[in-house]
Amino acid sequence: MRNSIILTALALLFSCNLVSGIDPSCSIGLSEPSLGMHAVVETCSNIGSFSLGGLYGGVWEKLTYNYPSPWKGTFISVNVDGKVYSTSENPFDSVLMDDYVSSRPGLFDEVLETEWILPENIQVTQSFMNIENNTLVNLSIVNRDSASHVIGVRVHLDTMLGLNDGAPIYIPGHGLRTKEVAYGQNEISFEYWKAYNTPDKPTIVATGLIDPKRSLTLPSQIIVSEWKKSNNAGWQYRPSASQSILGDSAVIIYYDLGIVGPGLKDTVLLSVGGLDPVLPVEKGSFGITEVFTQKISGDYCPGDTVDLIVDVLSEGGAREGIVDISITRRGSEVHKVSRKITAADGKVTSVAFLWKIDDEGSLGDAVYTVTAALTEDGKIKDSRSRSDLIRVDHGKCGVRESSAITSVIYSGLYILPVIVILAVLFIIIVLLYRSLNRRFEGEVRVEKSQDNEEVRLVVVNDTGKTMDEVVVEDLIPENSEIAVSTLNVVRKKDRLFWHLGDLKPGAQAILEYRIKDKAIAKNGVVRWLSGEKEYEIS
Template identity: 40%
Template sequence: MFLRKRPLLFLSVILLSTLVIAEECAVEIQNEGKGMHIVMGNCKNIGTFSLGGIYNEKWEKLTYHYPMPWEGTFLTISVDDKFYTNSMDPEEGIRMDRYLEQYATIEENKIWVKWMLPEDILVEEILEMIENSTLIHVKITNKNPSQRFDVGVRIHIDTMLGDNDGAPIYIPGDGLKETEKEYSGDYLNFKYWKAYNRKDKPNIVATGILDLNGKLTYPDKVTIVNWKKSMRSVWDYKINEEMSILGDSAVMLYYNPRPIGSGETMEIITGYGSGEPVLKNVSGITEIVLNKISGEYCPGEDVVMKVDVGSRVDFQGLLGVEIRNKKGILFYSKNMSTGVIEAESIKSMEFDFTVPEDVSLDEFNISARLYSAGNLIDEKSSRFSVDASRCVLPAEKGPNWFLIALFIIAVSLLIFMVYPKKGRVIIEKFKEGDTVRVLVWNKSKNDLRNCIVEDRIVEGAEVSISTMNVERSGTRLTWNIGTLKSGEKVTLEYRIKDVNVLPRALVRWDGGEEISK
């Protein structure tokens, strides 16, 4: 088993010396009023850090190793095909300590550190204290006068809540997670995540802030991982959804590489700090999550709502969801049984609504209400909007003249091959007494392949067929001629009594047909 802590025996003089060095190697800012304590490493693994928060007037761990810096909470900077990291933990990373430009420096409520990578890429990490949280800034500037680079960022946070190093992680719309999980694309639609010191009545809770009214940088991927398994990875990490995180949990935020030209800057900002449990009562609604993080939809688009219901005891109730526009007009109403929700768990329940096509501009309110034994015990609301003017339709493309020309050539070739070049195909039907004849004459220059003559007769009529190989089926006579050569004539002949009506006859072949007059 991997052990983080190794008990060592020191002489008192050595112990005193170690404490002095440790103090010099840690830069910190602490503010009881803001409820945050930030500690950054400044000797080795520079820029790695730990965070603490106040709970019940006591400083508690929000990341591992607090109140000392910790190499397990670190950055990875991707530059083209290279990966730089400020921690010694990843096996294949290039250590950033050797490229240090500025040691950790305190500026008011911020700790600031800088590196200059060999590509002339300036990396700045700023930990900024705000009320009950820390904003993690990563600012990257391309100082290279001529080259462009693809640059990305990964932030690896080793969560620890109080004494629990294996904190369960709450994901809005997916519940409380105890195993590894990855969120990206359509599955990455939540604005925050939380870590608990325990499932049962948590009293130490941290909140990771992903979106704050557009002021933060929304990640491309969020992964919940087992720290002992993920710590050695420098960038890519393959999750195992059966791997428990309860022994040692961590969260990784990915910001995919994008091109940074000479003189250009990219900045990543995310937040992590103190928080409150999502469940404030014994049972209740913890969150409403939409399938679009923006909350902006188009006419005809599907609005998928996930309503999280949590309980500290075994619970079964009824969940109702209504959608009304700003005028109060009801557009959607649905009730759904919660089923059995086990104690100390959160269940996500899905509701679907399609925006009417005739709604072009409106705002909607979602009301979720939770009932137990017919009594309302909790309610929560959310909003979304519809604005057709923001719904950009795919640009209409002009005609593809190449394909049109190709089609015309193909059709012309087909006509040339299968349609008679000159002349025409004649079919005539006439009656003399009781004898009926159908004459087919190929006056074209082409042979007619798969040539078939079809004729209709009156139902119940008595017919005597003179021509060979003619089949009768009800009121239809069918003569399969095969190939009718150019200039060739053929005649279908039969006798019919007491019939004066002559339905039209038909001759068809590969590529055409003619009907008698």
């Protein structure tokens, strides 16, 4: 057991602003109390290993072990053609990266960055940026060699929540994990994992976000491990299904980048922060913890079957209830189903639903809204709606034959000339449609609204082309109290800078935040590589 007295002493020292750890000259931190996150990086040995902390009730708490000092048990590994390099001396099967540091850890415009050049002439850059209740971990790989290399990246997190070094890990659809387990890429349908200081009414929560819909990188594998066993492995670790993690838990995230050619760059983006518990206090002791599908991208085609999962948690005793599912499209309900459940005490119960998308006759794309409601004794205990789980994009699905044409084909060859004429007309119409689209391209649409404290900003790409590297600069009232729930948003005085990345034709992105006791500012600007647009909301 790690000494709780020492941990308490460290926490007290940190609360007095002595936050650099045992040797102040060997660490550098990135902290902003208004964002609620703090990252600390080692600068002397095991350079680049780190620890993370979060602000809870005005007190900085551990999200990884050894915080507020950096820790060689939380580190990255880089696999180049089978040779493994790590920022920690702990692994037996890797080379310590200290000798290859090309730029020591430093702060550059609100980013904490470290750089290495590996012997294969691979440049590795590790950077941390704090946003609202999250720290973005950005790992950039650049091949500066004249030959291609097969590259992988791994992040090993030694989780610790407050004084609990053996935090259980919640995986949506799989419940609370208390023993070692691995998830391959085909098994990663969940958008995040959570660890917390106690299963019963947690006060400290760490959340690892991996959702590609939020511009984060989808891992190739995730392992929940016992840290004392996994920290000695620089790359491959084989979990044991009988090994408990409750003494010392860790999470290992793998990213297989494949072949990276000469001069090419690849990037891994992960977010770790302190968000709500699995079942927030306001939901009581019986509620819905998550609604998701087994397809993390959310992209479907007509005729596909959606595997929908609803997670329910009961605390303080087993409960019986009913889960109702409603799926709507453009305000009209297209599917409804109910299922009785029995939720065991303190365990997450996953309820599965199947639904086939009947969208063959639609000429337009579709976004479906899924609403899950939990009732007990005829009373609604909890509900949750999501509009980012099921999307039908006909452009991605390709052209499909309509049922009408199919029936004509099979009715007999005597009407073959009619079919040929219809096919020619169809091709002409498609070509005209595409031509008109090219000639009459739309614009960027921006919609901004406020409902009490809730602010919603929607950016829609109607240009007909992909908008590259989109950044939204949204004005906010001076000295306003803002809480942002969207990722990749940085506040600078009276502006929010929202880094969207690329926005495809017809796609939309949504910024959501809360503003206290003030009306929203009306204007801002959307910028991308080939243009910009100022907006002003009436």
